[in-house]
Amino acid sequence: MTTARDQVLERIRSAIRDVPESEQPEDVVVHRNYLVANSDSSRHGIIEQFMERVAEYKAVVRRVNQNELVEAIKDACHSRGMTRLAVPADLPADWPPSGVEILRDPGLTYDQLDHVDGILTGCALAIAQTGTIVLDAGVAQGRRVLTLLPDYHLCVVFADQVVGMVPEAFRALSATSTRPMTFISGPSATSDIELNRVEGVHGPRTLHVLVVDNV
């Protein structure tokens, strides 16, 4: 009996029999006539653009010095009246604020995560052009569910993690591309009602970004 696999492949080969036998995929030339990095922007300009574009998604964004970071985290948590905060296992030891119960993953259940007041993480990198934060399950990020169930996500982005353009990001991520990865551009939103963007559906309804000057 022919398997579905054999038959689908056979149909494909028969359908493309007009393609010369000798042709290789690379023979179809892909001209990459698009920008891969913004050469004219300064580091400062890139950080400014990142903050501007994150804010346009109605996320909260604040720039701090390295020695202000711990205080800024504490402010953010206290201003929301937070009592319970989830964190990934490998979060830097001095980040979790005092006066708040810290629930450290791994081991947190969905139910626990659904009932915390927020999640605090770092990120893999960020993209200025689109105001995007990328999580790749690397240091200070943890597994995907952590940044999904809590209604508030506080994310720390170091200035040297911000790249200018989308192609820079994909190239930088290619080494870890087989890890579970999430691109986050603003809080959860929908365009399903009359094609207008509305923030706040299933993911965190508040995204708070702290950009740390470390360069």
Place this chain on the structure above:
Amino acid sequence: MGSEGLPTAPPIPFQDAAKVSLANAQLRRNMGKATRTIRGKRELVVAEMPDWEGLREAGRAIKERTIRHLDRALIQLEASVQQAGGQVHWARDAEEARKIVADVAKSHDVKAVIKVKSLTTDEIGLNAELEAAGIEVTETDLAELIVQLAGDRSSHILVPAIHKNRSEIRELFREKLGAENLSDEPKELARVAREHLRKKFLTTTMAVSGANFAIAETGTVCVVESEGNGRMCLTLPNVLVSVMGIEKVIPEWNDLEVFMQLLPRSSTAERMNPYTSFWTGVTPGDGPQEFHLILLDNGRTRALADPHGRESLYCIRCSACLNICPVYERTGGHAYNSVYPGPIGAILTPLLVGEQNAPSLPYASSLCGACYEVCPVKINIPEILIHLRGKVVRHKQDQEGLRGRLDPEGLAMKLLAWTFREPGRFETAQRLGRIGQWPLVKNGTIEHLPGPVADWSAMRDLVPVPEQSFREWWRTRT
């Protein structure tokens, strides 16, 4: 949708179905407002990209490279997914794909599944099959949920409930979800959806998704979304089944740098959509621990076998062509009678099911070309529409034998071709026309033609043959 989202025999012709939609003033207002909004926004986010044309060319070339060697790309993808701990299935048609999903559900004794919005699963009529097997199916995308609650059909590939406005949605939520005292503020409507679905997300153990892209090189699968319902389905359950058309494969991870710029700006008119998930097989301790990828043909190899229609398989389902189309804006999606409406649907549907099963769709266009201009992978939709019209006519002629070859349109075209072939014949025809047209010319135009071409001229005014043609005038010069 019905049991399947693609026609299997000629449905009600588009032109007749469109009349029903056109008579619905509320529908036209809703469609006009939504498509105008999104068109304006798309223009802005595309205009800020100095390299947009380069991205379009690259996107098209990557797709062409893959499609011309599709067998190799799929074999590589299969190996990469298996290497990463995923299971790969192949499905020749909708029935086979539905059975694979149902079998996975049965093997885990699952009573409910949650779904990420997926055109491919709509195409194969998955929900009806699962429900018949006693499995509860919950659509988790807001617009899909609206359509499911209303027992309605999708009318747009990205925003299935585009035909409903906010107050219609509020009424639906009041009635079906018991949400009293609800305003029609979109924010509040979104909150109701959040509360309604949260428990389902937390307790359901199997999810079904589609896929926007799959990377042959790494086995990575990608879902692009906004609300976070996708992330919920891709992260929380223990079992995940993703159904993808075989044309969704792309060669390399870095190719995403092109498509992840083209897609968000063309679809929801954003620099980037809120959430995009990438996963590769199974990752211990993070997300589903059992992953199935179904590679679906269901007519795609038929489209592939048509060298002129083949490029319809480059489509990344952005919906820019729907939003810009003057025909779609007025008729809405239902008139197309396919899970793929609008300009792309008018070519993709007949290519997938055979033009004899959707003979009216290639005519659902004024051939204005706006769809081609906005397409992020430069699919030449108008040219394929004309190519398919030719196939429809030839099919009809073959079916009808002598009667087909003698039909008035065919004969008229043959006569025109014969006339245009020789300058002498053309000039004779002009002279005859000048004599013959006088009873038809009113105020300098011909509004109606008699006999078999009366229908054709009902919507068109013709310019009469002038008293003196250019060539005649040229000859009088000394």
